[in-house]
Amino acid sequence: MTALAAAIGVSIALLLCVVRLFAGPTLYDRTLAMNGVVMKLAVIAAAAAVVTGRAALVDAALAFLLASVVANIAVLKFFRSGTFQAPLTRAEKP
Amino acid sequence: MEAGAVLEIVRLGLSGVVVAIGLVLIAGGALGLLRFPDLYTRIHAANVADVVGSVVVVLGLVIAAPDWGIAVRLLLLAALFMALGPTLSHLVAQAAHAAGLAPIAGRYAAPRPGATRTGSMS
Numbered sequence: 001m002t003a004l005a006a007a008i009g010v011s012i013a014l015l016l017c018v019v020r021l022f023a024g025p026t027l028y029d030r031t032l033a034m035n036g037v038v039m040k041l042a043v044i045a046a047a048a049a050v051v052t053g054r055a056a057l058v059d060a061a062l063a064f065l066l067a068s069v070v071a072n073i074a075v076l077k078f079f080r081s082g083t084f085q086a087p088l089t090r091a092e093k094p
Numbered sequence: 095m096e097a098g099a100v101l102e103i104v105r106l107g108l109s110g111v112v113v114a115i116g117l118v119l120i121a122g123g124a125l126g127l128l129r130f131p132d133l134y135t136r137i138h139a140a141n142v143a144d145v146v147g148s149v150v151v152v153l154g155l156v157i158a159a160p161d162w163g164i165a166v167r168l169l170l171l172a173a174l175f176m177a178l179g180p181t182l183s184h185l186v187a188q189a190a191h192a193a194g195l196a197p198i199a200g201r202y203a204a205p206r207p208g209a210t211r212t213g214s215m216s
Contacts, residue, residue, distance in 0.1 A: 002110040002158050006151050009117040013124035020127050020136075028133050028190040035182050036127060036140050039175070040120070043148050046155055046171055053160045058167035065174050072182050076189040 003050035010047070014040040031075055038068035105157060112154030119147030132198040133190055137183050145179030 014037060021033035042061040049057035078084055126139025152172040159165040 002106060002113050003155055005110075006113045006117065006155065010120060010151065013120045016124040016128045026133060026190070026195060028186055028193075028195060029136065032133070032137060032140055032183075032186050033127065035186070036124070036144060039144065039148055039179070042171070042175075043120075043151055046152055046168055049164055049168075050155045050159055053164070055161075055163045055167060058164055058171060061171055062167070062174065065171070065178060069178055069182065072185055076185055080189055080192065 003047040007044050007047035007051070010040050010043045014044070027075075027079055031072060034075075035068055035072055038064055038071075042068075109154045109158035112157060113151055116147045116150030116152075116154055119143050119150060121147075123147055133195060134187060134197045137187050141179055141183030145175060145183075148179070149175050 017033050017036040017040060021030055021037060024030040024033055042064040045057050045061035045064060049055060049061070074084070120143070123140055123142070123144030126143065127136050130136045130139055149172050152168055152175065156165050156168045156172070159168060
């Protein structure tokens with residue numbers, strides 16, 4: 001019962017985050033909104049685990065959270081250096 | 095009424111109170127993410143109120159969990175939220191600042207040289 005209420009409340013917050021995800025003026029706003037969406041999906045998965053009593057859904061929530069970290073780092077690193085394989089040394093000043 | 099039933103009612107009521115507190119925090123965070131004027135203020139709303147709200151909601155779900163396996167995994171999920179939320183907010187803020195995204199800073203606006211309102215994207 002409380003878990004169902006938690007899932008519904010967090011879904012409303014997720015809709016607000018989706019609005020910011022599509023309306024964000026810069027790349028970093030969208031990244032932040034994506035982070036929020038995935039975190040709220042993880043909370044919803046945890047609430048669904050408590051509602052249905054299946055422990056595998058909590059593992060799905062953990063996977064959501066860790067995948068969110070990897071996706072954030074990939075997006076920010078790509079748009080900072082322009083490539084996924086940034087050189088480990090600084091470019092020489094001519 | 096036996097003691098087990100009373101304990102069950104107290105457990106569910108406590109979890110309901112904790113989940114309600116967390117939902118208020120999450121609603122504040124989402125509203126701030128939607129309404130604040132600037133990336134840095136949005137980070138402040140999203141990753142302060144939102145992470146704390148998520149942790150509180152998950153702790154309320156721990157109290158309501160039907161068995162021990164789910165409760166322990168939910169505790170691990172709360173610990174991961176506490177560890178990863180500030181890390182991700184730091185990543186986003188540091189990347190935006192390095193790309194030259196200027197904050198809206200009121201009277202004390204001091205943009206960096208070459209700073210733009212949309213970031214350099216390069």
